[in-house]
Amino acid sequence: MERIPILQMGDFLLVTIQVDMHDQLALTLQDDLSERISRTSARGVLIDISALDMVDSFIGRMIGTISGLSKIMDAQTVLVGMQPAVAITLVELGLTLPGVSTALNVERGMKLLQERVREQ
Amino acid sequence: MAALQSTTLDAMKKNSAQLLAQWTNDLETSGATRNLKVQDLQQQTSQFLELIISGLQSGNTQNIAAPGWDDIRQFLEKLSHSRALLGHDSQQTASFIFALKGPLFALLQNHYQDSPALLAEQLLEVSELLDALGLHTIRTFQKSREAVIKRQQEELLELSTPVVKLWDGVLALPMIGTLDSQRTQVVMESLLQRIVDTGSEIAIIDITGVPTVDTLVAQHLLKTVTAIRLMGADCIISGVRPQIAQTIVHLGLDLQGVVTKANLADALKLALTRLGMTISKAV
Numbered sequence: 001m002e003r004i005p006i007l008q009m010g011d012f013l014l015v016t017i018q019v020d021m022h023d024q025l026a027l028t029l030q031d032d033l034s035e036r037i038s039r040t041s042a043r044g045v046l047i048d049i050s051a052l053d054m055v056d057s058f059i060g061r062m063i064g065t066i067s068g069l070s071k072i073m074d075a076q077t078v079l080v081g082m083q084p085a086v087a088i089t090l091v092e093l094g095l096t097l098p099g100v101s102t103a104l105n106v107e108r109g110m111k112l113l114q115e116r117v118r119e120q
Numbered sequence: 121m122a123a124l125q126s127t128t129l130d131a132m133k134k135n136s137a138q139l140l141a142q143w144t145n146d147l148e149t150s151g152a153t154r155n156l157k158v159q160d161l162q163q164q165t166s167q168f169l170e171l172i173i174s175g176l177q178s179g180n181t182q183n184i185a186a187p188g189w190d191d192i193r194q195f196l197e198k199l200s201h202s203r204a205l206l207g208h209d210s211q212q213t214a215s216f217i218f219a220l221k222g223p224l225f226a227l228l229q230n231h232y233q234d235s236p237a238l239l240a241e242q243l244l245e246v247s248e249l250l251d252a253l254g255l256h257t258i259r260t261f262q263k264s265r266e267a268v269i270k271r272q273q274e275e276l277l278e279l280s281t282p283v284v285k286l287w288d289g290v291l292a293l294p295m296i297g298t299l300d301s302q303r304t305q306v307v308m309e310s311l312l313q314r315i316v317d318t319g320s321e322i323a324i325i326d327i328t329g330v331p332t333v334d335t336l337v338a339q340h341l342l343k344t345v346t347a348i349r350l351m352g353a354d355c356i357i358s359g360v361r362p363q364i365a366q367t368i369v370h371l372g373l374d375l376q377g378v379v380t381k382a383n384l385a386d387a388l389k390l391a392l393t394r395l396g397m398t399i400s401k402a403v
Binding site: 079080081082083084086087088090091092096097102103104105108109 | 305308309312313315316319321343346347348349350351352353
């Protein structure tokens, strides 16, 4: 079955979405990620959606849910590389993802994550 | 309704040169020929007269939408379009046709001197035909003008959203004019694209040139700010004038979590501080 890979980098987990998200894939990712966070007790999660150029309301909500659940499991979450079209779509759908940290690219996202973890 | 008599048509054909001369003369005295070249006018008037005679020969005088009138309608559409480009108003354009009434009526009066009943009937017929043609001209004239206005609006829309780079990592967007949803869309798209292209962390939206902020405009601004935040950049709104600040408070608008500054200089200063830069005077 198709899966989105979750890579471990020290204390952080790296999720890069390189394919078009469909509903089942998003649900699988949600399960996998929560499982991995609890297994590795990761301190931070970085979700890269720079290759995602189309979202619908379900995927938009899933992005929010995934960010929210890793936060609850005490891992700082940063969403990076959102495309302009995706951002506009989410805003028009009213999914403003409150409380989710964002960054322009992976490099800046990593820096932000390290700062957040150090602050704690 | 009675149809146009063939004798009327014959009279028009026979005296077309005289009609043409009088018509041109009338046009000149009424001032409808302003900015027009003499040979252009001559060509247009004679062509129109030819077309109207050929149209009348097709036999259908009641309905100018009939196929027999295709040529003349096309001619009038071209004419009114060129008049719109020359900057003539609708009155000047329409009087091109209505000025033909005088000479034509005089001709008919002369022709039907002996039978007043027939004269009245024919006058009504010709008058209605010319009115229909005139209205058609005005309608197309209006359409051409509207097309010009629409094109200008689109150009304005594209011109009015320049995204400028203030510093390495700082973009600014000076907004001028009213914010409607169409403009917000264009603004959002160009700003977000520039953020991606330049990798800028901070975007400043300057609303000094926005005349009023109501709930709708505020909603559009919030949308833009949220989209920028989702992309991973920060947004500062600057240029909040005292009256606008008062309006926002009176309307009870909630600019939750949006950083606002009174002017662009303050916003730039804040942006530089966030980037970890300081400006100092050279001694």
